Amino acid sequence: MLSKTEIRILDLLPSSGLNNSDAPIQCQTRVVPFPTDIEFETLSYVWGTVQDVTNISVDGNDVPITTNLAAVLRRVRLSDKIRTVWVDQLCINQQDEEEKAKQVSLMGRIYSTTSQCLIWLGEIGQDISLSDAQIALDFLHYLSEGRRKQEGTSELSASVDFDSVEALREPMRALYTIGLKNNPWWARMWTLQEAILPPKACVLWGELSIQWEVLVSAAARWVSLPYDPVMYAYNDALYNILSQVRGFVFAKENRQGPLDTAFRWSFRNASNPLDKVYGFIGLFPPGTLPRVRSCDYGLSRATLYAMFTADLIECQKSLHPIALRCLRNLPESTPDIPRWALDMGVSHIQFSMTVDGNDCAWYLMSTYDCYNACGETTIDWSRFRYDQISNTLELTGYMVDSIVVAGPGPRSRIDEPDTSNVSRAGVVRLIQDWYGIAEEFYKSQPRHESTYDTNSFPDSFWKGLVGNIKVDPELFPEGEATSEDIALAKKFVQTGIKNEIYESIFGNIAHRQMIITKTGLLGFGPNHAEVGDQVWILSGGKMPFVLRPSEGQSLSTNELLFIGSSYIDGIMEGEAIELDKPATDIVLR
Structure with missing residues (x-):
């Protein structure tokens, strides 16, 4: 077994002049100290299924x-040297x-030190000609150079007009086959660090190749x-590659912290569900995620994802990680995971619900910092604790009120057969239902003397419907909702026609339902x-959280089931915090 200071490298023996496709693959392994002065390259590829195997010779033994x-291995093998x-x-x-x-924990350093x-x-598809594939790559070169013909362009594309939609039809079809929607390499968790960390990379497609920096340059110019x-006609083919390359660039330039990285790339797959976390910890300095750094493959998925969430809270110095999506009862949902933990096993591509075709996955990620429900309080690190045995999170907070009206939820308005989608018309009907329920509630209640200086019920309803913010089409906040935005929200409900505020409505509704508390x-x-x-209100939490008392638990334990984050009008800027009142110790499950 290798130690923590050793790695095994593979010497791929030459084909010795034989036809490369026919010559048997022969390799020898060496155990070397790590770091090492020996120059080596790394491979990034999709494993494929374990049922689809073949034998090669490794150290004289047949190895599947x-x-x-x-x-x-056949593609990169040389004919005359190791x-x-x-x-x-x-x-x-x-x-x-x-x-x-041990070796997985070293992989970040291995890919960082490779030459x-x-x-x-993969191979070029049988229905794609070599010339069309080459033209597709040459077009990326052309784009990377600012759409100027450059010397050294393949003779295969020398006569192609890169400004002609018709001339590029088949090459762009070829390019589409190696993008996100068709090539599994882009959806594999491990490829993040494999492409981001090396000082240099080369993309191989059958017998063709293109340098990674060409793709980076093409992506920068494309946007x-x-x-x-031409770009408009073939935007899908270009987007499926270049948008992903830009994501790699952002990560490489350290624009993304661990939370953003985890959320952005959680759609990627891994054969072992634990690698949904281990696959990118090498992107960050040692000590960034201390609980999961050991890469313990004996952990359950639920425990690893909970440990990872606790690491994210400490790394971000924020409760944002528990304010994200809380997906339940999906085919991918991790069994026994605590409700406060970020379920890395669930991809946002398979979201539990969509609104007018949009999963609005980024809404909770991008809007959390728009609020300050915790006021001047901060996370009390002396009382913050993750218990690995019980998979619970211990922290402090202030109970504000109990919920007396909840729903109906958006799922009750799913109106497209065999989907989880609420149509635009369904959204309008749902909002109308909520307003009617709220109106009836407030009519039947004595006038509340609110401790929190809330607005009148209609104002609270419309502000809450948009989360009191306006977001752009990418669900990133543009600022606090104005009276004009509220008027647009009302107009949308009246007409069902999309306008400038509908992203805010849809983002909110995709994750939430109306709630009213005992005090109104x-x-x-x-x-x-x-x-x-x-x-x-949890100490240091910028949004209020909905928690559920655990059944059968004594009041002294303060064990609560985590339900999720919320917008509650009138307490989003610290109004509910009484600084002279000590925070309560609670345990989240």
Whole structure:
């Protein structure tokens, strides 16, 4: 078994002049100290299924590997000399969980110190000609150079008019096959650090290749181009590659912290669900995520994701990680995960509900910092604790009120067969239902003398409907909602026609339902909120949270089931905090 200061590298023996496709693959392994002065390249590829395997010779023994790895080894093998590479499938003993944990924790450093990463996107499709594939790559070169013909362009595309939509029809079809929607490399969790960390990378597509920096340059120029008929005609093919490349660039330039990275890339897949976390911890300095850094493959998914969430809270010095999506009862949902934990097993592509076709996944990520419900309070780190045995989170907070009206939730308005989508008309009907329920509630109640100086019920309803903010089409906040925005929200409900405020409405509704508290506070809370749940302000939490008293627990333990974040009009700027009242210790499940 390898130690923490060793790695295994693979010497890929030459084909010795034989036909590369026919010559058997032969390799030898070496155990070397790490870091090492020996130059080696790394491979980035999709494993493929364990049922689809072939044997190669490793140190004189027949060793089964996936056929996709065999394909990339043939592709990179040299004819006349050894090529030294590091590849996870052969350089880590996959049967030894202890070695695997040690080596996975080193992978960030391995990919950072490689001379080059070879990214394998697979063979060119049988229905695609080599010339069309080459033209597709040459077009990316053309785009990277500011749409100027450059010397060295392949003869295959020398006569192609890159400004002609018709001339590029087949090349762009070829390019589409290696983008996000069709090529699994872009959806694999491990490819993040494999492409981001190396100082240099080369993308291989069948017998063709293109340098990674060409894609980076093409992506940068692509987003800044004015309207262009060619770009417009083939935007989908370009978007499926270049938007992903831009995401890699953001991560490489450290524009994304661990929380943003986890949320942005959680749609990516991993054969082992634990690698949904382990697959990108190498992107951050040692000590950033201390609980999960050991890469313990003996942990349950629920425990790892909870540990990871606790690490994120401490790293961000914020409760934002628990204010994100709380997805329940999906096919991917992690069994037994505590409700406060970020479920990395669930992809936002398979969201529990969409509104007018949009999952609004980024709404809770981008709007959390718009509020300050905790006022001057901060997280009390002396009382913050994650208990790995019980998978609970201990912190402090202030109970505000109990919920007496909840819902109906948006799922009750799903009106497209065999989908989880609420149509625009369904949204309008839902808002009208909520308003009617609220109106009836306030008519039947004595006038509340609100402690929190809330506005009248209609004002609270319309402000709450948009979260009192206006967001742009990408769900990023533009500022506090104005009276004009509220008027637009009312107009949308009257006409059902999209306008400048509908993103704010849809983003909010995709995650929330109307709630009213015992003292008459009106807001919008998690879709899973129920009558009897409680509204809490957690110390340092910028939004109120809905918590549910645990059944059968004594009051002295203050164990509460986490339900989710909320907007409650009138207490979003610290109005509910009484600084002379000590915070209560609570345990979240």
